[in-house]
Amino acid sequence: MDASHVANSSDSSILSLFRAHGELSRTDVIEKSGLSRSTINQRLTELAESGLIVPTVGGESTGGRPSSRFRFNAERASILSVDIGATAFIIAVCDLDGTPRQSTRTLIEVWSGPDEVLAAVEKAISTLNLDGEIWAISVGVPGPVEFAARRVVKPPIMTGWDGFDIVAWFGERFDAPVLVENDANARAMAEARTRGVDNLVSLKLGTGIGAGLVFNGSIIRGDKGAAGDIGHTRALISQLDGHVCRCGNVDCVESYAGGWAVQRDLELAGITVKSLQDVVALVRRGDMHTVQIVRGAGRVIGDAIADLVSILNPGTIVLTGQMADCGEVLMSGIRERVYQHTVPLATTDLRIINSELGDLGGVTGLAMLAADGLFNPTNPISV
Ligand SMILES: [Zn+2]
Incomplete structure (x- = not known):
C-alpha cells in the first residue's frame, strides 16, 4: 500500500484533521468535519484499517464497542529527506509528521556537480536502515527551484545542476514520488x-x-x-x-x-x-x-x-x-x-x-512538505 489511495479519496479531509490536531474523538471529528456520524464511522474504519490512524491508549475497543479516540499514525511509513546544502548534505528517514528517526551528514561541495554529489548521496543512503515502506523522497537544494517542473533553474552555486533531472535520478532508485524543494522553503x-x-x-x-x-x-x-x-x-x-x-x-x-x-x-x-x-x-x-x-x-x-x-x-x-x-x-x-x-x-x-x-530543520521541513503532497489531493507530488 502507499499513500495514493488516501490522496484520491475523501479520507484525506478526515486525515488532515488528525494531522493538524493530533488525537481526536469520534465526536470531535464529526464536529470539525460537519459530516454525518455514519460517514465518519466508515471513514475512521477505513483509515484505521490502512494503519494511518490508530486507537489511542484507553481508546481500545472494549466489550465489542468501537474505539472512540484515535491519533494520526506518523510511524505508518517513512519519507526519505535529502537536504543538500552548499558544503554538506543531511539525509534522514523521517516519520510522516516530519520527525527524523535516523540521519547522516556528509561533507561535499555542491558545485562539484550532480554526478559526484549524488554518488555520495547514494553511498550515504546505503548506510541507513530502509526496512519500512518509503512513501516519498523529498530533496532540498540550495538554489532556485521551478516548483511545478521540480528542477533547479540556473542555480548560482550549483555548477552542473542546471536542468539536471533530480526526479529521474531518484525515480530510478526508488519506487516513490519525488519532491524537489528549495532548502530555505523547507526550513x-x-x-x-x-x-x-x-x-x-x-x-x-x-x-x-x-x-x-x-x-x-x-x-x-x-x-x-x-x-x-x-x-x-x-x-x-x-x-x-x-x-x-x-x-x-x-x-x-x-x-x-x-x-x-x-x-x-x-x-x-x-x-x-x-x-x-x-x-x-x-x-x-x-x-x-x-x-x-x-x-x-x-x-x-x-x-x-x-x-x-x-x-x-x-x-x-x-x-x-x-x-x-x-x-x-x-x-x-x-x-x-x-x-x-x-x-x-x-x-x-x-x-x-x-x-x-x-x-535537522531542513530534513524535517522536507518530510512535512512531502506528507502534505501525499495526503492533500489538491497538492499532489506524484507524477
Ligand atoms: Zn547574486
Whole structure:
C-alpha cells in the first residue's frame, strides 16, 4: 500500500484533521468535519484499517464497542529527506509528521556537480536502515527551484545542476514520488509548523543567503518558485563596492553579507579562516574585527528584509544556518535595521529569533512538505 489511495479519496479531509490536531474523538471529528456520524464511522474504519490512524491508549475497543479516540499514525511509513546544502548534505528517514528517526551528514561541495554529489548521496543512503515502506523522497537544494517542473533553474552555486533531472535520478532508485524543494522553503515550513505559527520568514544564513516565506500556513513560492531569494537582491548600502556575486551580478546582498563574503572580508583584514565554524569561533571569542564585520553583515541583511517585513508583515523571523550561530552579534545588526526601516505596526509583535531545530530543520521541513503532497489531493507530488 502507499499513500495514493488516501490522496484520491475523501479520507484525506478526515486525515488532515488528525494531522493538524493530533488525537481526536469520534465526536470531535464529526464536529470539525460537519459530516454525518455514519460517514465518519466508515471513514475512521477505513483509515484505521490502512494503519494511518490508530486507537489511542484507553481508546481500545472494549466489550465489542468501537474505539472512540484515535491519533494520526506518523510511524505508518517513512519519507526519505535529502537536504543538500552548499558544503554538506543531511539525509534522514523521517516519520510522516516530519520527525527524523535516523540521519547522516556528509561533507561535499555542491558545485562539484550532480554526478559526484549524488554518488555520495547514494553511498550515504546505503548506510541507513530502509526496512519500512518509503512513501516519498523529498530533496532540498540550495538554489532556485521551478516548483511545478521540480528542477533547479540556473542555480548560482550549483555548477552542473542546471536542468539536471533530480526526479529521474531518484525515480530510478526508488519506487516513490519525488519532491524537489528549495532548502530555505523547507526550513521555513519546519519552523512554522513546530512553532505553531502561520506567518513566518525563515532566513538561511550559511555560505549564501536564502529566505523561505510561510504565510497563512503555506509557502509563498510566487509564479515559478523564485520568491524569497533575497540573497541576490541589490544590497542597500550607500557606498557600494562593486563586489561580484557568485551569481555573476554585482552588489547582491550575498556579496556583502553571505558567509563567503564575510570570510573574504576577514581574509582582507588579515584574519585567516578556513570555514564558517572558524568565523563563529572568532565571534564567540570576541575578536573585535570579526565582530565588526559580522555585525555589518547583519545590518545588510536587516536592510534587505526590512521591506519584506513592511510588505508581508510576518509575526516571526527565524535565523537558521551556520552564520546564525554568531548569535546576538549578527542578530543585533538585523534587528537594528528592521526596526529602523519599517512601520511600527509591522514590528509591534515581531519576534526575531534563532532556530531551535539545528541541522535537522531542513530534513524535517522536507518530510512535512512531502506528507502534505501525499495526503492533500489538491497538492499532489506524484507524477
Ligand atoms: Zn547574486
